[in-house]
Amino acid sequence: MKFSANLGFLWADRPLPDAIRAAKAAGFDAVECHWPYNVPVAATKAALEETGLPMLGLNTSRGDTTIGENGLAALPGREPEARAAIDEALAYAAGISAAAVHVMAGNSSGPRAQRTFCDNLAYACEAAGDAVTILIEPLNHYNAPGYFLDTVEMAANIIREVGKPNLRLMFDFYHVQIMGGDITRRFESLLPLIGHVQIASVPDRGEPDHGELDYAYVLSRIRELGWDRPVGAEYIPHTVADPDMSWLTKYMR
Structure with a gap:
């Protein structure tokens, strides 16, 4: 199993290029991030080329976070x-050859919001062309109250409504477990629509080696189902400066 370090949480105390280097030293196969826009493209690209790690994805801006x-x-x-x-x-x-962009929906609800979301996703898919996959991710209502997209089933319906081949689901086991559980069956049923996978422990969103989910089983099961791409480690480490990577060694074996 291959793993991607989500640098929105891991080594978040370091500049993005240094976090990329730390992910390489820890043994990750790839990286992903949240909002890299305050770092020049050239600096991020240089760190990726130096380490040989691909950048799997990044997020669109959240807007005005002060409100x-x-x-x-x-x-x-x-x-x-x-x-x-x-x-x-x-x-x-495009500047760093990232594979995907996660288009963030925002806090909204109702039919007008869904129509707006679908129209904007269609725009994103057309603009991305064959170069980039567009991802949408349901967020649970504890961490993101009021977020428009909150279940994988809702996301699947939107993907089918938009009808673009480069629009895919980001299946985050942490969010999906909170919003209904039954995760491996739901993963299997939605596998044709899934573009990326992320993990964290539930309910504390820490290292994926404790809590409600048995990731030894979950990862084995998704591998059996044919998932052979990196799994995104999007968790909040208990130690920020020098996170414990013993879980990574265990699961990579």
């Missing part, structure tokens, strides 16, 4: 800003 915004793409009337954020993410992704 609690958590994405723009499902906010009616904010289409120009949402599409500017998509353009920004795609440009950064």
